[in-house]
Amino acid sequence: MTFKRIPRIGIGGPVGSGKTMLIEQFVPLLSQIGYRTAIISNDVVSKEDADRMRRNLASERGLMPESLVIGLATGGCPHTAVREDPSMNLSVVEDIESAHNQELDLIIIESGGDNITTTFSPALADYFIYIIDVAGGDKYPRKRGLGIENCDLLVINKIDLAPHVGADLKIMERDAKLIRKDKPFVFVNCKTGDGIKEVADNIVKDVLFDIPPKITKN
Amino acid sequence: MEIIENNMITVNQILGNINTDSNLRKKYEYMLKNDLCEKVVITRMESEKLRMRKSTNKKTDVAFIFKHNPTLRNDDVIFMDDNKMIMVTLESESVAIITFKSYKDNENIFPLSVKIGHSLGNLHRPIKVTTNQVIFPLQAETELEMLKKMFSSYDKFLDIKSGNMIFEPDEGSNIHEH
Numbered sequence: 001m002t003f004k005r006i007p008r009i010g011i012g013g014p015v016g017s018g019k020t021m022l023i024e025q026f027v028p029l030l031s032q033i034g035y036r037t038a039i040i041s042n043d044v045v046s047k048e049d050a051d052r053m054r055r056n057l058a059s060e061r062g063l064m065p066e067s068l069v070i071g072l073a074t075g076g077c078p079h080t081a082v083r084e085d086p087s088m089n090l091s092v093v094e095d096i097e098s099a100h101n102q103e104l105d106l107i108i109i110e111s112g113g114d115n116i117t118t119t120f121s122p123a124l125a126d127y128f129i130y131i132i133d134v135a136g137g138d139k140y141p142r143k144r145g146l147g148i149e150n151c152d153l154l155v156i157n158k159i160d161l162a163p164h165v166g167a168d169l170k171i172m173e174r175d176a177k178l179i180r181k182d183k184p185f186v187f188v189n190c191k192t193g194d195g196i197k198e199v200a201d202n203i204v205k206d207v208l209f210d211i212p213p214k215i216t217k218n
Numbered sequence: 219m220e221i222i223e224n225n226m227i228t229v230n231q232i233l234g235n236i237n238t239d240s241n242l243r244k245k246y247e248y249m250l251k252n253d254l255c256e257k258v259v260i261t262r263m264e265s266e267k268l269r270m271r272k273s274t275n276k277k278t279d280v281a282f283i284f285k286h287n288p289t290l291r292n293d294d295v296i297f298m299d300d301n302k303m304i305m306v307t308l309e310s311e312s313v314a315i316i317t318f319k320s321y322k323d324n325e326n327i328f329p330l331s332v333k334i335g336h337s338l339g340n341l342h343r344p345i346k347v348t349t350n351q352v353i354f355p356l357q358a359e360t361e362l363e364m365l366k367k368m369f370s371s372y373d374k375f376l377d378i379k380s381g382n383m384i385f386e387p388d389e390g391s392n393i394h395e396h
Contacts, residue, residue: 005285007269119263123287126269146357150263152270206271209226209281 006097007207008107010082010125012147015113017133018157020049021190022199023108024056029200031063034213035105038068038096040089042081042112047071049110068096068104078112079119086124093124103215105208116145127207129199133158138167141185142175153202154185159194226271226279227304232288233295236305242295249303257307258296262355262385265290265308266392274304289392292384308384312356314365317377326375337368344387355385 011019020041027037039057041050050071058066070092074081081088093107109125111118120128130151132140135158141148148154154176162169169187176185184202188195204210236246249255256274264270268284280297282288290296290306297304316334318327334352338345341361343354356362362380369376 005268122263122266122268126267144358150261207269209271 004097004101006093006101006104006107008093008109008125008127009203009207010109010111010120010128011131012079012082012111012114012118012120012128012151013131013155014115014133014136017113017131017136018155018188018190019110019113019131020053022129022131022155022157022188022196023110024053025188025190025193025196026200026203027057027063027108028061029197030106030203033204034216035204035208036103036213036215037064037106037108038070038100038104039064039108039110040070040072040092040096041110042072042074042078042089044075044078044112045073047073068100070096074112078114079117082109082111082124083119083121086121089124105213106203116143116147118147119150127152127203129153129155131155131157134162134167134169134172135165137165138162138169138171138175141172141179144179149179152183152206153199154180154183155195155199156185156187157190159187160189160191226281227297228281228283229296229304230283230285231296232290233298235291236293236295245298246295246303246305249298254302256302256304258304259307259309260290261309262311262387265306278302278304280304291386308386310382310384312359313353313381313383313385314356314362315377315379315381316352316365317379318350319375319377324375326372330369330372330375334369337365344385344392346385346388346391353381353383353385356380 011022013019023039030037039053041053043049050069054066054069057063058069072088072092074088089109096107128151130147134156156172159169186195186198188199234242236243246255256276256278258272258274258280260272266287266289267282270282272280274280292306292308294306295303296306338354346353359380362378366378369378
């Protein structure tokens with residue numbers, strides 16, 4: 001049975017944790033395999049992150065049409081636009097699905113920076129990545145919160161900063177295992193790309209179900 | 219249901235629940251006896267997902283692809299043929315259980331119920347209500363202490379304790395907690 005719905009990933013995390021840069025890192029890897037993506041970037045007031053991704057991923061690298069990087073200034077608390085009332089995002093998602101169902105493999109929805117209880121409405125996102133960063137301290141995973149505990153993939157960014165902020169990655173690893181049980185987590189450095197392939201591999205396996213891209217590369 | 223690439227089973231409907239469908243129950247008992255049952259374990263939050271990939275306890279690869287919100291429940295049957303029955307098992311979780319010790323001819327019942335409802339509403343929790351209990355998921359054990367403190371003046375009417383159970387909220391009371 002084929003549905004019109006295109007698989008969707010939600011990405012949440014605190015302000016400055018690296019949500020936008022994570023997208024900028026894994027989209028090229030998915031693109032190399034042939035997967036075509038669209039991005040909806042939520043922010044409270046500005047559309048700065050969307051503008052940056054459009055420039056970096058679409059205009060300069062040609063990985064997607066510029067029209068498929070869409071900025072949404074949601075106002076209010078960011079989680080309301082991805083959980084309590086995702087209608088603004090759903091409206092954009094449905095427009096994308098109507099126009100690009102034949103070729104798009106994945107829609108990425110970035111939340112505005114928010115707190116550790118961020119989650120996505122299952123009506124909006126099929127898979128939820130929550131990103132935190134080492135600079136917040138190695139206590140972060142064990143502080144729990146719905147985002148850290150329940151996301152499908154926990155990404156711990158900025159591992160290069162660990163020695164500079166006195167964070168012990170082994171403690172973060174131990175606590176992430178304890179809190180998340182069998183659910184995956186990945187250490188990454190979005191500046192260098194370390195660990196990003198593992199993120200892309202998780203997306204291909206758990207969201208795209210290892211099914212080849214809808215359209216093979218030109 | 220269908221088999222797609224990589225021997226993955228695709229599930230796009232719930233066939234029924236062995237606790238409410240007597241025919242399925244009989245079939246389940248037969249399949250169980252013949253070691254043909256498999257379980258896929260999910261969390262309550264995953265029970266609403268439209269798309270996810272899971273493995274059963276016997277390593278069968280399962281892709282859930284629903285068109286509408288499925289609300290998978292414990293013991294739902296999602297796949298069945300002559301050789302295999304796959305069922306959903308919900309993970310148990312920590313819950314708070316508030317029990318009204320005495321609720322007949324109790325003049326406190328109305329204000330107390332409203333206050334509990336107000337507090338749980340502020341916590342944005344899904345709930346399950348029985349004749350004398352309200353049950354909801356705990357995010358931390360410290361929440362129980364907070365509740366006990368809040369309702370300490372009603373101590374003789376209420377019993378507040380934690381437990382661990384498969385929590386399935388009442389229909390219409392399943393909000394997205396935070």
